[in-house]
Amino acid sequence: MSNNNKTGVLGKILIILVLLYLYAPIFVLMLLSFNESRYNSLPFAFTLDWYRDLAEDRALMEAAKNSMVLALITGIICVILGTMFILGQRYLARRTEGIFNSIVMMPMSIPWLIMGLSSLLMIRQLGFEKNMIFVALGHIVISLPYSLLVLRARISSLDKSLEEMSASLGAGPLTTFRRITLPALAPAMIAGGFLSFMISFDNFPISYFLMPSGYSTLPIEIQLSIKFGFTPEINALSTVIIGFSLVVLAIVGLIMRSNIKSLVGGDN
């Protein structure tokens, strides 16, 4: 049909424009990280200087370490809490399940700005000082819903009767868990863990409110340098972060395969 052809061309143009919009600024940023000029000006002259500066920047390396540690802790704890929740949830009465569910998923629909500042208010009200444990708890609370989404997509395919059968055949609860439940859930646990790792690693609002003075994470360092004048070192840092995120996302994608949609469409 000729009509179909026309929409085909328009469709292609739309797709190209959207992809340009999505990727152009990021590509330009990555390109500029290899450019000699301090003021991001052209003509382009290749250099790796900004990456060398980056590697030698003590404050940034310290921030990178903090980001990593926080994200690792968040990832691990979210997997543990999430797996336990998802396993126990199946035995709840229907109404309780609904209530529990809306409470654990709540941070997904509340702006992180509010999550961050309310935690800060609580810390002050109870007379505590800001410390890294509260930052980690803040990250865990907002990341948990995402790992639950991934885990839930997987557990619906795990038949409860399989575990019951294993138990009735004389396997103890631990054996059943190790031999039946764990292997079935493992891919979702890994994917969910990486996902919460990523959310923590990228998080700015929570860290911004709760970070004790003298500590920082990479997003906080980027915000500071935007505020107080930046050098192309930040371009280099951004490029490294993007590369790192892509690797993690690729791992999640490979594990979840066709299930990438379940990362986004929680209520569908």
Place this chain on the structure above:
Amino acid sequence: MIKDRRTIMTWPAMLTLLLFALFPLVIMFYTSFISDATGEFSMANYAKFFSNLTYIKVTGTSILISLCVTLVSLVIAYPLAYIMAKKLKGLKNIILVLVIIPFFTNQLVRVYSWLIFLQDGGILNRLFMTFGLAENGLGILYTKAAVIIGLTHAFFPYMVVTIFMALERLDDAMLEASRSLGASKTTTFMKVIFPLSMPGVISGVTIVFIPCLGSFVEPRILGGTGGLTIGNIIEDQFFEIYGWNFGAAIAFLLLAMVLICMGGLNSAGKRWQV
């Protein structure tokens, strides 16, 4: 009914959420009634908010920006999702992944890249000047438009996914039936396709509009003074002015706004459910 002991496994997650997500909100609500100046329990913070025209205006700006972002996202996302779901065969999953990836790039990196991209003397500026489209710089950066561009970039991929999933579920046989019963393409779209995709549209709108209302990073970095939002007012209370309890009151108003919008969109979504 006997309580199943295996439900104990849900407690650690529940306890964490109750203590570190729900309880802080209760504290926020409580402190919002304590005056920063006198420490007394009163409605002073709320009165202060509603009696100052600046705050009302900024709230208006926030709503306006969020509405624009939602509208722009819808206008881009719907046709894109439609083409992906109905016209493309093998390519659609690749494009879906390409659309989702930027969503998972660091928020600060994303905003920073727009700062570099839009700035006068930046790449886009040069491009426009070469083609004679802009003579004295773009002048986009530090305006509401820049905030809208940045926020749309952040959130519209979500909308593509929700609409795409709604459209993909749509049975092609239904469209053929409509066609063979004599409905034109436009009628088929208006009477069959669009109503059936409404749940996807509504969850897309929810997923874009609500985080926009609470955004503060994009407006701060890209918006200049004219593009500041309610999020920035709250942020300032905590980092510049030290009116924490006043900040708590504004945050509670923001939360109320979010909850009302969510309730409204939710019930609208239920009406369209098949």
